[in-house]
Every structure is written in C-alpha cells, then in structure tokens.
Amino acid sequence: MKLDSKVPEGPLADKWTNHKFNLKLVNPANKRKYHIIVVGTGLAGASAAASLAELGYNVSTFCFQDSPRRAHSIAAQGGINAAKNYQNDGDSVYRLFYDTIKGGDYRSREANTHRLAEVSVNIIDQCVAQGVPFAREYGGYLANRSFGGAQVSRTFYARGQTGQQLLLGAYGALNRQIGLGNVQSYNRREMLDIVKVDGRACGIIVKNLITGELERHAGDAVLLCTGGYGNAYFLSTNAMNSNATAAWRAHKKGALFANPCYVQIHPTCIPVHGDYQSKLTLMSESLRNDGRVWVPRDKATVEKLQQGQIKAADIPEADRFYYLEEKYPAFGNLVPRDVASRNAKYVTDDGLSVIPDGEAVFLDFTDAINRLGKDTIAARYGNLFEMYQRITDDNPYQVPMKIFPAVHYTMGGLWVDYNLMTTVPGLYALGEANFSDHGANRLGASALMQGLADGYFVIPFTVGDYLAEIGPGNTPGTDHPAFQEVEQSIQAHTQQLLGINGSKTVDDIHKKLGKAIWDHCGMARTADGLREGIEKIKGIKEEFWNDVRVPGNDNEINFELQKAWRVADFIELGELMCRDAYNRNESCGGHFREDFQTPEGEALRNDAEYAYAAAWEWKGDDQPHEMIKEDLNFEFVELKTRSYK
Secondary structure, eight states: OOOOOOOOOSOGGGHHHHHHHHSOOOOHHHHTTOEEEEEOOSHHHHHHHHHHHHHTOEEEEEOSSSSGGGSGGGGOOSOEEOOOOTTOSSOOHHHHHHHHHHHTTTOSOHHHHHHHHHHHHHHHHHHHHTTOOOOBOTTSOBOOBOOTTOSSOOEEOSTTOHHHHHHHHHHHHHHHHHHHTSEEEEOSEEEEEEEEETTEEEEEEEEETTTOOEEEEEOSEEEEOOOOOGGGGSSSSSOTTOOSHHHHHHHHTTOOEEOTTOEEEEEEEOOOOOTTOSOOOBOOGGGGGTOEEEEESSHHHHHHHHTTSSOGGGSOGGGEEOHHHHHOTTTGGGSOHHHHHHHHHHHHHTTOOSSTTSOOEEEEOHHHHHHHOHHHHHHHHHHHHHHHHHHHSOOTTTSOEEEEEEEEEEOOEEOOOTTSBOSSTTEEEOGGGBOSSSTTSOOTTOHHHHHHIIIIIIHHHHHHHHHHHHOTTOSOOTTSHHHHHHHHHHHHHHHHHHHHOOSBOHHHHHHHHHHHHHHHHSSSBOHHHHHHHHHHHHHHHHHHHHHBOOOSOSSSOOHHHHHHHHHHHHHHHHHHHHHHHHHOOSOBTTBOBTTSBOTTSOBOOOHHHHOEEEEEEOOOTTSOOEEEEEEOOOSSSOOOOOOOO
C-alpha cells in the first residue's frame, strides 16, 4: 500500500485556502440525499454532527453514554489554544504553528499543523457565539493564560472546566439539529465494527447496550470521533469507558494505525495510592502558571519528610530543588509535558520522592498566594483545588499538592490524509482518534483545539469532496450481505468470549496488561525492555483467551462483556505499541528510548532515519503488522534539537 497524504501544493499559509477552493462541492438540494454516520459525541463528534446537519446532510450520532454530554471531552480542564494575540505579546498563527511543531519534536505533518493554527482563531469566535463562558479581564476582553511549550499567553479558559463548557456549547448546537430532525441520536450504543462494500465504508454494526441487540446502520460516510487509547495502560486519566475498539476494528478492516508508541504522560496528576484504584485524576497544566514544582535537595530531608518528622513548610528555600526552574530557565515550570514528566521521573528515581512507598513531587502555591492573595488564586483554580482536597483530604491553599506523571493522551491513532480520511475510502477519523497534528508530544490546551477544528472547520469541507465523487443513492442498504457477514462475525466473537468460562476476571488481565505496557512502553523504553514487553503481552493474550471469565449473557446490560471486548482489542494494540517503539531507534517527545539520549538526559532524535510517520497495516490474526512510512518533509521549519533552556 502506498500512502497519499493529499497535502496541497503551494505556500504553507495558502494551502488550506487553496485546497478548500479546489474541493468538489455538494449542492444544497443534494445534501439531504446523503447520510453521514458520526461515532462518538465528544468535541470532535458533536461539532462535526452539528455542522454537517446545519449544512443539510442527514446525520446519525452514536455514543455509549446515556447522553452526548457525558463524553470524556467534558473532563478537560485547563483551556484551549488560539492565536488571537489578545495579550499583544507576539503571538501569531505562525508562532502557534511553530510551537506545536517544536512541541511535537518535529514528528507531525507541517500542513495539518499549520491548518490547525489557522482555524484556531475561528474556534473562539464560534464558541463565544454559542455562549461558552470564557474567563474575561476587567474590561470585558477574553482572558488568556500560559501553557507549557509557549512563551506567550494564548490559552482561553473557563476556570478549570473548559472542556465541560466547550462540550455544552457543541451539545447545544447538536441538540438544535436533533430537534430540527436533521440528526438522529443513538445513545447507549457501542460500535463493534465497520461494514465495507467494494472497499469503501458504508455502515457500522452497533450493540444496543440496554437490550444486547445488534443493530445495522448504513451511511455514505462514517466519521470516527472516538478518542484515544490511553486506557490500554489500565490506569490513566481517561474516563473508565474510554476505549480503542472502534478505531481498532476499523484498523483490522484496512485503516492503517499510525505512531501507536506516541503516548503523552501528563506531569500533573494525583499519584497512585494503591492497587484498588481504577483510574487516575488529572490536575490541570494551568496550575503550573502559579504553582512551583520542587522536591527536597537531599535524601536526608526526604527521609524526614516521608516519616512525618517534618512538613514541606519546614524545609527552607535553600534546601528546595526547583528542578524545572533551574534546568530550564527560559520556560521554567511551563516546559512541555514530556519534559516535565521525564524530569519528575529523574528526581524520584534519585530517591527524592516526597511520599513514602510511592512517587510524587510537590506543586506549591505558597509564593503565588503570598504575592496575589488567596482570593485571586481561588478565582483562577478554585474548583481544581476543591477537587484535589476532596480526593486527598489535603488543602492545597495550606500545603503543596503532591503530583506525579500519568498516562493522559495518545498522539498516535488512525492514519488520515489531509482531508481526515483513513486508508479506507469513506471512513474518516477526527480528534484524538487520528494521528495527524501533534507529532510525538501534544502541547497542553491543543486537544480541545484539534477536536473542534476537525469538527467545525475541516470535515464540513472535506467530506463533501468524497460524497460528490460517489454521488447520491449509491450506498447499499443494511440488507446487503456484507452487513449480515459482519454481524455474524461479531456474534461469533461474543460467544467465544462468553464461552471461555475461565478463572480470571477481565480486570485481572487488564491490570496485568497495563502494568506490562507501563513498565516497558511507558515514560522510558529500552530495546531489551520492549522485547520483554512484547513477549509478556503475548503471554497475556494467551491467558485471556484461555482463562478469562465473562459472566452473564449478551441479551442484557453486561458490563463485563463490554470490558472483555475492549481488553481483547487493547491486548493487540498494546503489542503494536511496543513493536512501534522498538522499531523507532531514537527518542522524540513522549517516546523516550533510554538508549538514545543526550549527555544531559534529553531526547536524541535521528532525523536522517526516522523523520516519518509509521503507519502499520493489519495483516491478519497472529501475523506481524507491516509498517508503511509517510516521510515528513519540513519545508517551512528548520529541523533542530529541541531546547527549552
């Protein structure tokens, strides 16, 4: 298979404008003759569905929650980037583009990243018009704050609830279209496979999670807006139900999966507290605007701290190691997430963890409270402080937060071209489900930006080009034999899971899988460790298919069966993550190979051999994937060693 990214010719700043003009159009009278399926109703899915329905298409949306409002996008806290330059501090579309390329360690596609920066300015206007209550300055202007990897303030926010407020805006637009009859909303449905006819996507099979019934849905195009695969690690900041099944089933039907080893470890999460935990909690990166990250300088002080002989406030300034500020003076605590996470690991590996029997560093607001006052800090972060206190029983106004990195976001995903189409014609991937914009490390506050950019401002143009090509009325209905064939394969898969009747719970095996991936393909990787991880995952796969126990049946609500579907896919994806990391003999962004680092412990890229996106093709059960390269050509930025010092 040969990859065609369909990146337009011409100057970088003109590519998207010229491309839109050259795309085929569907006239208004014909739009209602097409049916578009949108799987997932987070920011990417809700914005895409609302926009396409507003244009006149017939749209069906599917989510496994009881309401589109429950999508994991609601959990995003800190903000959304846009190159508005309201602060008059030197920001621009090009600077946002450059910061994103650099933040991703030069492993993203230039054209897509520049388009993201371009449309960012429109997103804010759209959301303000929808009533999103962004924070404002005294004079009424929208406020901005800083995020990691940038030296300008370009992040718009609604306290620590930005994702929730943006999703409510998109949900309102979607609900309007549902009320008008342009969108049919299917809740409590989980997509289990796509249906292809003559090589193109023409529908999906979903499970009704209430009745257990399988349902067939045909469409002229299918949009996957199903998020990332961070829950492969079991412990992550993702919602418990977030999964990779939709993307992975599409992958097994011919959609290439790109850069699966690119996983973001977020530096500011509440640390693991025991084996009983089923997920981790994110503390927004925005906290690093005013919070200072530190650990004690020496192990003797650490020992007293861990034993409760002293408290953080008892440690004098001279004995505090503000390691990010000292090591990266230009960016300080606002270095990108991969850099902050890696350095937290370094200091705890050196025995400087601030908690016993675990790993954590301090995030301290004492200086900011003394300088600005408690009320100002409360206005900025009050709900985050309250959430932290509810979980830990520590008051962050009085004592420093304890934080440590955790799995958060996945930059890898289904390979898409410039139009957001996968290698299966008619099948698109939007938001975190695709690989395109963030390279090897996503800058904070860019996930919300990409999801809304794809949904509001990219897919409404690009999907029309495909639909105009196939023409109306040329998609088979659900009575086509292909639907029956896929449905039967799902039924067989389900009965196989129910029939194993082993001794291990799904969670038992998922925890074991997550630990294997974290240990060998987490914050740090080595060639030997990745080989070991691959063998462990093979053993876990064998154990799953021979000894898992899935109680109940498939004719009712069955959460264990849902989890079993997802974990079966996570096992296969986890092995590919390790293989992708093993194949990439360099360090870049979140992919940190300890065998490829500078003397200062920074990522050591190999641009001569690895300046490409690795797109993997499924070749069949128990067959090795085939890797296909998309070379990344940098015409407008200079490839150089990333530095935040």
